[in-house]
Amino acid sequence: MASIDLAASTVRKASVGAAEVQKISLGDTLLWSSFQASGMDKAGTFSLTSLSTWQTIPGWAARAGFPDTVIVSDGIEVPPGVEVTIAGQLTYGSTDSLSGNGLRVRVLAGSTVIGAEAGTAGNSAVATLVPFTWKNETTAPVRLTVQGYTNSSLSNRRVVQAGAGSYLTVTPVVPLVLRASDDFNRPDGPLGSNWTTTGGGTLDIVNGRINGVGTPSVPISYAWWHEPMPSDTQVVRAVLRWDGYDPEHSACGLVVRANPYQDPVTNPGVQFGVQFSWTRGIMALYYEDYDATNGFVPVTGVAQYVTTSKFPEGALIELRAEGNLYTARVNGVVRLQGTVENNVIPFSNHYVGLTIQDDSAVANGGGPPGRLDDFQALTP
Numbered sequence: 001m002a003s004i005d006l007a008a009s010t011v012r013k014a015s016v017g018a019a020e021v022q023k024i025s026l027g028d029t030l031l032w033s034s035f036q037a038s039g040m041d042k043a044g045t046f047s048l049t050s051l052s053t054w055q056t057i058p059g060w061a062a063r064a065g066f067p068d069t070v071i072v073s074d075g076i077e078v079p080p081g082v083e084v085t086i087a088g089q090l091t092y093g094s095t096d097s098l099s100g101n102g103l104r105v106r107v108l109a110g111s112t113v114i115g116a117e118a119g120t121a122g123n124s125a126v127a128t129l130v131p132f133t134w135k136n137e138t139t140a141p142v143r144l145t146v147q148g149y150t151n152s153s154l155s156n157r158r159v160v161q162a163g164a165g166s167y168l169t170v171t172p173v174v175p176l177v178l179r180a181s182d183d184f185n186r187p188d189g190p191l192g193s194n195w196t197t198t199g200g201g202t203l204d205i206v207n208g209r210i211n212g213v214g215t216p217s218v219p220i221s222y223a224w225w226h227e228p229m230p231s232d233t234q235v236v237r238a239v240l241r242w243d244g245y246d247p248e249h250s251a252c253g254l255v256v257r258a259n260p261y262q263d264p265v266t267n268p269g270v271q272f273g274v275q276f277s278w279t280r281g282i283m284a285l286y287y288e289d290y291d292a293t294n295g296f297v298p299v300t301g302v303a304q305y306v307t308t309s310k311f312p313e314g315a316l317i318e319l320r321a322e323g324n325l326y327t328a329r330v331n332g333v334v335r336l337q338g339t340v341e342n343n344v345i346p347f348s349n350h351y352v353g354l355t356i357q358d359d360s361a362v363a364n365g366g367g368p369p370g371r372l373d374d375f376q377a378l379t380p
Contacts, residue, residue, distance in 0.1 A: 035084075035172055038076045039063030042166035045093070046148075048158045054106065054147045057090070057160055063167055075145035076170045078109075083135035085325060086115060088168035089128040090148050093159030096120035103127055103157060104149040107168070109134060109142050116301070117149075126165065130301035131325045132337050133173060144170060173322065176235055176378035180225050180352075183374050184208050196224045198260055203356055209241050209371040212252070212356025217365065218295075220288070220357045222272070224260045228350035231379035232257075235320045236352045239374040242313050246280050248366025249359040253277030254319040256326070257349040274299065274345055275355060276319040276328035276336065279366075280310045285319075285328050285336040287345055299326050299338030306336060323347075352377045 040060040048055050062069040069076070078084055090105040101119030105127040108114070115132040136142045146168050150158050160166055182194060185208045197203055201215025203223045215221040234256040258273030272288035282305050286296045298304045311317070311330055318329040324347075328336040354372055359365035 035079050035082050036068035037066055037169070037171045038069040039066035039167060039169040040069060040071055040076065041164050042160060042162045045162050046160045047155070048148055048150050048160070051153060052149070052151050054149050056108070057146045057148050057166075063164070063169065066169065072143055075143040076168065077141040077143050078136045078170065079141050080136050080139050083133060083173040085131055085133050085171045085173060085322065086144065086169070087129055087131040088146060089118070089126055089166065090146070091161040091165035092120065092125045092127070092150070092157055093161055094154060094156030095123050095125045096157070097152070098122045100124070102151040105129060106147050106149075108145050108147060109136070130338060131323070133325070133327055133334065144168065174233060174380040176380060178376060178378050179229055180377040181375060184210055191223055194226050196226055196260060198222045198224065199355075201358075203354070206371065207243070209243070209373045210354060210356070210375070211371050212358055213368040215356060215358045217357060217359045217362045220355055222255065222260070222353055222355045224258065224351050224353035225377055229352055229377060229379045230350070232347040232350075233322045233380050234350070234352055235318060235378040236354075237316060237318045237376040237378070238354060238372040240311055240313070240315045240317055240370060241373050242370040245368050245370050247359070247369045248281070249279055249362075250366060250369035251277040251279050251355075251357045252369050252372055253355040254317060255353045255355055256319055256321040257345050257347065258351040258353060259349045260351055260353075273349055273351070274319075274321060274326050274340055276317070277355065278308065278311060281307060283308045283328070283335060285326060285338060287340065299340050301338035302336050308335070321347075
C-alpha cells in the first residue's frame with residue numbers, strides 16, 4: 001500500500017490532470033495510497049501540567065528514516081481507507097516507582113483512543129506501546145496524536161523527554177497477493193501432495209474439510225503448505241466449521257513463520273512458528289516451547305489464555321505476521337495482537353499451516369475439535 005514499484009522506481013504521487021490521486025482501489029481492496037511511512041520524534045521537552053489526567057503531547061519533528069513525514073497539528077494524518085501499523089513510546093525525565101505504570105502513553109485517532117495504553121514498568125522511565133494495526137474507516141483524513149499521563153507530583157516524572165526516545169511511527173500495511181489455497185473439496189482421506197503433515201497424528205479430509213478428530217492431545221498435529229511463502233509478511237486464513245462439536249479443550253489453529261524441518265526438541269518453538277488457536281471458550285496467540293510452563297509462551301502483550309464467546313459457525317479466521325507484530329482476527333475484527341521478536345521466532349521462517357488437537361480422550365478433556373475449511377495463504 002505504501003507504494004507502486006516500476007522497475008527500480010517507486011511511485012509516491014499520481015495525478016489526473018491537476019488533481020492528485022490519493023488512492024487506487026479494486027472493489028473494497030486498497031491497492032495503493034499516497035500515504036507513506038511516517039514517524040515523529042518529540043522536539044523539546046514537555047512537562048505535563050496535571051496529575052492523573054491524559055494530556056496531548058505537543059511539539060514534534062520528523063523522525064530519522066521517515067523522509068515523507070508530514071506533521072499536522074502535532075499529529076500524523078491517515079487518509080480514508082488506509083490501514084497502518086502504529087508503534088511508539090514516551091521517555092520520561094525520571095524512573096517510575098517500584099510498582100510501575102504511573103507514567104503512561106496512548107494514541108488517539110481524532111478523539112478516540114486506539115490500541116492499548118502502555119505504562120512504565122517499575123524502575124523504568126519508558127512507556128512503550130505494543131504495536132497494533134488500525135484502519136481509517138471514515139471518509140476523511142484522521143489525525144493520530146500522542147497523549148501522556150503521570151500520577152506523580154515529582155517534577156522529573158512529569159517531563160516527557162525530547163529526542164528519539166519519545167516517538168510515534170505510522171507505517172502503511174502492505175496489500176496482499178494470494179499464494180496458496182485449498183477448499184478441501186475432494187474425497188475423504190489424505191490431504192494430498194500440497195501438504196506435509198507432522199506431529200502426533202495425521203490431519204486428513206472429512207466431508208470436504210480438514211479434520212483432526214481422533215488425533216492425540218500431544219504432540220499436536222500439524223499440516224504445512226508444501227512450499228514456503230515468498231515474504232516475511234504472511235497471512236493465513238481459514239473458515240471455521242464446528243460440525244456439531246462443542247470443544248472445551250480441543251483446539252484448532254492457524255500457524256505462520258514456521259520451519260517444519262527443524263527439530264522442536266532441540267530447537268523449541270522453531271518448528272511451530274506463531275499460532276492462533278481456539279476452543280469454544282478460550283483463545284491464545286503463542287508459540288510452542290517444550291521448556292515453558294504448559295509447553296507454550298504467549299506473544300508479548302497477550303495473556304496465556306484469553307476467554308471468548310464461541311466463534312460463529314463459518315467465521316473467517318485470520319492470522320497475520322508483519323515485522324514483529326502478530327494479529328489474530330475473527331470476521332475482520334482484531335481479537336488478539338502482540339509481538340514476538342526475530343531472535344525468538346525468525347521472520348525468515350516462511351512456512352505456514354494449520355493445526356488441530358483432540359483432547360477428548362484425555363480425562364476431563366471435553367468434546368472433539370471443530371474442523372477447518374477454505375484455507376488461504378497470502379503475502380505482499
